[in-house]
Amino acid sequence: MTAGTIPVFSRPVRHLQRYREILSVFTRHGFGFALSHLPAEPLWLRELHPFPRQEPASLPYHFRCALEELGPTFVKLGQILSTRPDVLPPSYIEELSNLQDKVQPLPWDVIEPVIREELDRPLSEVFEEIHTVPLASASLAQVHTARLVTRERVVLKVQRPHILRTLKTDLEIIHDIARYVQNRTPLGRLYDLVGIADDFADTLNNELDYRVEGRNADRFRENFRNEPAIHIPRVYWAYTSRRLLVMEYIEGIKIDDIETLDQAGFDRDKIARNAARMIIQEVLLDGFFHADPHPGNFVVMEGEVIGAMDFGIVGFLSQADRVNLIRLYTAAVQMNAKGVADDLIHIGAAPPDVDRQGLTRDIARLLHRYEGMPLQEIRMQELMAQIRPLAFEYRLRFPTDLWLLTKTLSMMEGIGLRLSPGFDIFEFSRPYVTRLMVQAVLPKRTWGSEALRRGLAWTDLLDELPYAGRLLIDRLEKREPMRLALEQESLAYLDRLATRLALSMIIAGMIIGLAWLIPTVSAASWVVQAVVGISFLTALLLGAWFVWSVIRRH
Numbered sequence: 001m002t003a004g005t006i007p008v009f010s011r012p013v014r015h016l017q018r019y020r021e022i023l024s025v026f027t028r029h030g031f032g033f034a035l036s037h038l039p040a041e042p043l044w045l046r047e048l049h050p051f052p053r054q055e056p057a058s059l060p061y062h063f064r065c066a067l068e069e070l071g072p073t074f075v076k077l078g079q080i081l082s083t084r085p086d087v088l089p090p091s092y093i094e095e096l097s098n099l100q101d102k103v104q105p106l107p108w109d110v111i112e113p114v115i116r117e118e119l120d121r122p123l124s125e126v127f128e129e130i131h132t133v134p135l136a137s138a139s140l141a142q143v144h145t146a147r148l149v150t151r152e153r154v155v156l157k158v159q160r161p162h163i164l165r166t167l168k169t170d171l172e173i174i175h176d177i178a179r180y181v182q183n184r185t186p187l188g189r190l191y192d193l194v195g196i197a198d199d200f201a202d203t204l205n206n207e208l209d210y211r212v213e214g215r216n217a218d219r220f221r222e223n224f225r226n227e228p229a230i231h232i233p234r235v236y237w238a239y240t241s242r243r244l245l246v247m248e249y250i251e252g253i254k255i256d257d258i259e260t261l262d263q264a265g266f267d268r269d270k271i272a273r274n275a276a277r278m279i280i281q282e283v284l285l286d287g288f289f290h291a292d293p294h295p296g297n298f299v300v301m302e303g304e305v306i307g308a309m310d311f312g313i314v315g316f317l318s319q320a321d322r323v324n325l326i327r328l329y330t331a332a333v334q335m336n337a338k339g340v341a342d343d344l345i346h347i348g349a350a351p352p353d354v355d356r357q358g359l360t361r362d363i364a365r366l367l368h369r370y371e372g373m374p375l376q377e378i379r380m381q382e383l384m385a386q387i388r389p390l391a392f393e394y395r396l397r398f399p400t401d402l403w404l405l406t407k408t409l410s411m412m413e414g415i416g417l418r419l420s421p422g423f424d425i426f427e428f429s430r431p432y433v434t435r436l437m438v439q440a441v442l443p444k445r446t447w448g449s450e451a452l453r454r455g456l457a458w459t460d461l462l463d464e465l466p467y468a469g470r471l472l473i474d475r476l477e478k479r480e481p482m483r484l485a486l487e488q489e490s491l492a493y494l495d496r497l498a499t500r501l502a503l504s505m506i507i508a509g510m511i512i513g514l515a516w517l518i519p520t521v522s523a524a525s526w527v528v529q530a531v532v533g534i535s536f537l538t539a540l541l542l543g544a545w546f547v548w549s550v551i552r553r554h
Helices: 013-028 032-037 043-048 059-070 072-081 090-096 108-119 163-184 193-208 210-223 258-263 268-286 319-333 337-346 356-369 380-393 400-419 425-441 447-477 488-521 526-553
Strands: 127-130 141-148 153-159 244-248 288-290 298-301 305-308 314-316
Touching (some): 013 059, 013 163, 059 072, 090 380, 108 153, 163 193, 210 244, 210 268, 210 288, 268 288, 268 305, 288 400, 314 400, 319 337, 356 380
Antiparallel strands (some): 141 153, 153 244, 288 314, 298 305
16 A cells, blocks of 8 residues: 555545545445455455445435435436436435435625636626625526626626535546446446546536636527527626626526416416427527426516526537437337337447347337327426336436436426417417438338438448548457458459459549640640540540440449
């Protein structure tokens, strides 16, 4: 053991107290039994704190409580894990959706120095007034309302002081534990725990830089510039920094406060349509969506306008992601379980060694539960409850943004049902879906949908050819052994094919090169012109002969 370090883990001994605290919290909540599954090497872990060996019946509940007790880093980790049903069983996913990120607010004399330091000027030069009682308080920041000297009302999102030091320590510990479990335990080898830890660190670091959130808000504002029913607040960049975000204050009624909305005379059906229009555009058209759509982040303004806020967590859907969703949706509405399973394997969601027959069988059971059911009667939350056990059993690893999307759609569905129980989101979204998917959404197996699926398959094949070629070159460079079985006749055919390919390239080069030369020799002597002309004619004749020979052979 090297002086100043802890066995197994690589961080300095200054983190030992935090290790003890984490271990104490988890063992107190009944997770001490997990240490018995570790190799014998880290015996020091087992001696730090006595722990019960019996797994409690309410373990998912205690897991959530432990994360909340350990503070902001672990609360955020739980929120990320709640979008990963490939990692945790369904009971844990459901429990983590109840994580609370509310803490007691810090006094103004602790928050005010942070604002002053970030502005680097007296507060009186920027603000006419600041409300010292916070509007909201969370584990990473708290929010205050204020008025600029230019009279605009704004909100200040202020990062809690010294929070970075705690988060940095926790992220290092989480990374080391993930690496140890992944490298030393059979269960850990099934999952890319280090990758999950690194993704979590990136997400949290972005969330802690309020300039990133400000740019997200600007992007949403630009995307909805022509949509009067959606309002995205303005960012005041002159006063925004890494730890301070200054945005336009938007006033309205919380979108799920049905009683107040009714008292104010708002049209709830119109609110539901506007909210649906927002999420449909974000997902299907922009590929950039608000990934934390709980009711507290949306208010209803005058004219049933939806005001959005808190853009720290966003999701991205590339064109390829949307194509994959089209493929899966097309197979699902056709009740094609094998097609769904094949597509999951194709996009890398299912591991190569997956039980293909078992996966297809279980997908078929899931699809048949909804056979004949109108689309408007299908509930996203219920559907996800059916999908989570499959994701865990078969280790389906979708990109994090796709899991965020399912969470977003589930939360927005809940808001929509409260606003207007009879609102048909599927019928409302039909023009948007048609615009994006063309014939991929046809409910029956038609030539159009089949043609689209086959076209997507050919597109994917062409996309994968460069990677396959790169893999082949890498293996050749490393001199790795490969087996290639070819008959004599096949070798002769390949030889003829290579010759014809080389000849075609030479002839094409001659024709193109001479075609470029012709305009430049108009002022040259007649001898040069004749040589170029004869050469061009010869190249054309050779090209014609080559085409004729190919046609004759076939």
